[in-house]
Amino acid sequence: MSILFYCNFNNKKKWLVSIKKKFPEYNVFTIKDKPDLLKIDYAIVWNIPNSIMKELKNVKIIFSLGAGVDHIINLPSYKKTPIVRVKDINMAKRMSYHVHSQILTYQLKLNLFQRAQIQKKWLGEQNTKLNQDITIGIVGLGFLGQHVAKYLVNLNYRVLGFKRENKTKKSDIKIYTEKNLGKFLNSSDIIVSILPDTKKTKNFINKNFLSLMKKESFLINIGRGNTLNEKDLLLHLNKNKKFQASLDVFKTEPLPKNNKFWTHKNVIVTPHAAALTDIESSINLMAKRLNNFLKTGKIKSDVDLNRGY
Ligand code: OXD
Numbered sequence: 579m580s581i582l583f584y585c586n587f588n589n590k591k592k593w594l595v596s597i598k599k600k601f602p603e604y605n606v607f608t609i610k611d612k613p614d615l616l617k618i619d620y621a622i623v624w625n626i627p628n629s630i631m632k633e634l635k636n637v638k639i640i641f642s643l644g645a646g647v648d649h650i651i652n653l654p655s656y657k658k659t660p661i662v663r664v665k666d667i668n669m670a671k672r673m674s675y676h677v678h679s680q681i682l683t684y685q686l687k688l689n690l691f692q693r694a695q696i697q698k699k700w701l702g703e704q705n706t707k708l709n710q711d712i713t714i715g716i717v718g719l720g721f722l723g724q725h726v727a728k729y730l731v732n733l734n735y736r737v738l739g740f741k742r743e744n745k746t747k748k749s750d751i752k753i754y755t756e757k758n759l760g761k762f763l764n765s766s767d768i769i770v771s772i773l774p775d776t777k778k779t780k781n782f783i784n785k786n787f788l789s790l791m792k793k794e795s796f797l798i799n800i801g802r803g804n805t806l807n808e809k810d811l812l813l814h815l816n817k818n819k820k821f822q823a824s825l826d827v828f829k830t831e832p833l834p835k836n837n838k839f840w841t842h843k844n845v846i847v848t849p850h851a852a853a854l855t856d857i858e859s860s861i862n863l864m865a866k867r868l869n870n871f872l873k874t875g876k877i878k879s880d881v882d883l884n885r886g887y
Pocket of ligand 1: 643
């Protein structure tokens with residue numbers, strides 16, 4: 579049995595060591611080993627090129643090295659091979675920490691001090707709000723979104739949720755749907771978007787969406803770059819001096835050097851780093867799913883190929 583491991587993570591060597599350790603009975607290859615791709619049974623991948631995917635004709639399961647699967651589904655040669663994605667509590671915790679750090683930066687006006695420091699300017703105390711006086715709207719309430727929502731509720735923020743269709747039976751937070759998007763956006767001081775990249779979410783955060791947000795508010799995008807119309811956001815930022823954004827994901831990654839977000843004073847750029855994929859827990863999940871498949875012939879996938887995430 580053979581596994582192909584393909585990714586461009588900074589820590590890919592560590593990943594490879596851990597995968598080999600966890601799957602000692604498998605031949606684990608990287609593309610540098612020039613394996614016969616037709617003999618690969620399982621693939622563990624992040625941003626695999628279409629030219630390689632095309633050759634993986636006998637793969638039974640593709641494991642995504644992240645929570646998202648758009649990097650697989652959007653490949654022209656992807657042919658509905660079952661995908662197992664990372665659904666990991668450690669990732670959800672790290673994502674919540676990231677969101678909280680961005681909220682605090684905005685809430686405590688830390689970027690004002692950072693900018694003033696460069697000019698050696700002593701700004702003095704600033705007026706800041708308490709958690710209980712801040713409403714945070716979460717767009718996208720999947721596994722990660724729900725965790726972030728709970729985390730923020732426990733910190734005493736007021737939290738609202740938005741889902742395109744509300745199938746949630748019970749929820750601790752008020753859920754808004756498409757028909758009251760305006761009310762949801764207008765009630766929130768901060769919007770956190772954790773939307774996946776699908777046909778339906780493409781450029782969902784656009785001119786109309788932004789115009790429904792409070793003029794003085796903060797957008798955090800940790801979902802996917804394709805869900806945001808970047809030109810619309812830039813225009814909106816330039817028109818509304820009290821509007822700020824924290825962006826972790828972009829249409830093109832790495833973000834090109836000439837992109838205006840890099841230097842915009844109301845934008846924080848982070849490099850798709852909101853939630854690291856935890857090596858140990860992710861590999862354990864893969865091994866569990868693989869063993870279960872070998873025992874039962876069934877793949878527990880968490881990915882709905884019709885919905886695209
Ligand atoms: C992702 C991830 O899917 O980082 O973006 O896990």
